[in-house]
Amino acid sequence: MALNLKRPNGTEDITPANIHKWYTVEQVARSVAQSYGFREIRIPTFENTELFQRSVGETTDVVQKEMYTVMAKETKFTLRPEGTAGTIRAMLQNGLLNEALPQKVFYLLSCFRHERPQAGRLREFHQFGLEMAGSAEPVADAEVISLAKAVLDTLGLKGIQLYINSIGCPTCRAEYHKALRAYFEARKDQLCDTCLSRLEKNPMRILDCKSPICGELGKDAPVILDYLCEDCKTHFEKLQGYLKAMDIDFSINPKIVRGLDYYTKTVFEFVTTDIGAQGTVCGGGRYDGLIEELGGQHQPALGFAMGIERLLLTMESQGCDFLEPNHCDLYIATMDPEGVSRAMQYANLLRQEGFWVEYDLLGRSFKSQMKYADKIGTSYLLVLGENELTTGNANLKNMKTGEQTPLLLDDSFVDSFTNVAMYGMFDGVMDEISF
Known part of the structure; x- marks a missing residue:
């Protein structure tokens, strides 16, 4: 049987x-x-399974279908399917919530969900996310949304639409659940098996079902905004006022419920149409009961996560600018063992200054070294042959322009190279030398 060495x-x-x-x-x-x-905060790749069951929710797709869970002796561990639960756990366990509030942390991490792979949806994916704990005020919601928009704007993304909604608190959501149950009960013969089990436990999860039939049924379902209590309604109205004050355009989408059970009140998504069906590049909201659910004292909290793969797909489709790739600053070509020894010395000195320097490690011929230097796109080339080592004089060649600058192979070498490479100039110590 052939050995499968392809990536999963x-x-x-x-x-x-x-x-x-x-x-x-x-x-x-x-x-x-x-x-x-x-x-910045960094958390483990896996947690006790109960953490995600308790926070994300037993009726969510994530817990029911998508988690990677293993049994290690008598303990169940799960690779993190999202970043919030582990981050809140870390804030509690390390006493961050005993410090000045609000506590504000961010993370860059990988997550794991067993889903059908497609463009913008992987089983191992990466997120930039953040959490803020300690503020119940709608101004905090606006602040977090503003931060998300600032990231998208700084990356140069265009045409990203912000959608917001409120899914209320446990008080007003109880009435909404009654209305949803009544609506879907009359259509239960059309629901998928998963949503049938959700009907009693958490009918809002039906609105997040990926089944096309359930999705179609949910289009005419009751809207949560019609059931908000006065406190939740006021919170949502103030949020809208703050977003307008910051000139952040938004649309209200009453169908946004997010895929995780811990959300309360504000939920939001930044959506693009440039990468097909998986167009949500950022999603988040408020989860005022999560810290208490995980054993802490009551503290309101909120945050968001951005899918890095989806951001990159969108940036590529829109032709956004990226940082320049790193490239070799100097390749030192050698012809004999003495040249190699000198190349090693110069390379070590320049690397200490932060330059990327290479020389031959394969015993190549001089001609092959020239080809290699060209392939790696080095900015400068220095040849250390018998003549250069004997006279103590060498030429530094700019591989882009072909210009050659004379350098002394002495204690001034590092400073002279730095002047040329960093500032495009030479200090003149060799003006009298002609080649």
Whole structure:
């Protein structure tokens, strides 16, 4: 039987040729989050399964169908399907909620869900996300939405539509659930098996079903906005006022419920039409009962997550700019063992200054070294042959322009190369030398 060494279905390799695109998103996300006062947190890749059952919700697709769970002796562990539950657990366990409020953290991490792989939907995927704990005010909702928009704008994305909704609190949602049950009860013979089980436990989950039939049935279902209590209605109205004050365009979509049970009040999505059906590039909202559900003292909380793969797909489809890929600054070509020794010395000195320097490691001929230097796209080429080592003089060749700059092979070498490579100039110590 042939050995299968291909990557698992639903995963992707991030090769050196593409890593600069990931750096672009990660650098922008970190920079914007920090400008809003968020600090980075890192959490384990897996957690006790009960954490996700308790927070995400027993009736969600994530818990019912998509989690990767393993039994290690007598303990069940689950690869994280999302970032919020583990982050809130970490905030509780490490005492962050005993510090100054609101507590604001962000993360860049991988998540795992067993779904049918397609463009923008993988079984291992990556997220930039953040959590804010300690504020129940709608101004905090607006702040988080503003941050998400700032990331998207800084990345250069266009035509991203913001949709908002309120799914109320447990008080007003109880009345809404009664209306939903009555509506779907009359159509229960058309529901999928999963949604039949949700009908009594949590009928709102039917609105999030991926079945086309259930999706069609949900179009005419009662709307949560008609059932909001005064507190939730006021909260939602104030949020809209704050977004308008910041000139953030939005549309109200009463069908947004998000796929996880911990949400309350505000929910929102940033959606694009440029990457097909999987068009939600950012989703989030408020989850005021989650910290208490996980054993902490009551603290309101909110946040969002952005799918990095979907961001990259959108950026590529729109022709957005990425950071320039890293490239070799200097290749040192050698012809004999003495040249190799000198190349190693210079390479080590320049690497300490942050330059990417290479020399031959395969015993190539001089001609093959020239071909290799061209293939890796080095900016500069330095040849250390017998003549250069004997005279102490060498030429630094700009591989883009062909211009050659004389350099002394002495203690001034590092400074001279730095002047040329960093500033496009030479300090003149060799003006008298002709080649």
